[in-house]
Amino acid sequence: MKRILTKKPLKSVIILLVSYALLVVLFESSLGYFQPESASTLQITTVDADGAVNQRILARLESTGQLYVAANHWPRAWYREALANSSVQVSLESERGSYIAVPVEGAEHDSVNADNPLGLMFRILTGFPPRYFLRLDRAD
Numbered sequence: 001m002k003r004i005l006t007k008k009p010l011k012s013v014i015i016l017l018v019s020y021a022l023l024v025v026l027f028e029s030s031l032g033y034f035q036p037e038s039a040s041t042l043q044i045t046t047v048d049a050d051g052a053v054n055q056r057i058l059a060r061l062e063s064t065g066q067l068y069v070a071a072n073h074w075p076r077a078w079y080r081e082a083l084a085n086s087s088v089q090v091s092l093e094s095e096r097g098s099y100i101a102v103p104v105e106g107a108e109h110d111s112v113n114a115d116n117p118l119g120l121m122f123r124i125l126t127g128f129p130p131r132y133f134l135r136l137d138r139a140d
Helices: 002-034 077-084 106-115 120-126
Strands: 041-047 053-059 061-063 066-071 087-092 095-103 132-138
Touching: 002 120, 041 077, 053 066, 053 077, 061 106, 077 095, 077 132, 106 132
Parallel strands: none
Antiparallel strands: 041 053, 041 087, 061 066, 066 132, 087 095, 095 132
């Protein structure tokens, strides 16, 4: 009887963890599929290693007068593509332009993160991924 009682809490924890993982996958997949646009978003165009052009809707962030985007989710192919080829196209409101994507670290990262905090509910729904920033500097 004692053996059965100790397995029940473990089974409940496993079910809870699997359910949470499925919730994160569902939330991330729906964002990737629907890519919601608003006045606070922009479209970034990157090129992968095979030369394929990829477009992604991202949250537009600002800090100290600079334009930034963040990798706030586990799916982040666009971020790896921008690191590999920093020349990106950005559509912002009705304008399109060439930009250089610059990885942000150290004090600049901390400042951008403080100026653009994420809510706890968002962090829970995305599974607490690490957050990385790119500064978008005009190239033209």
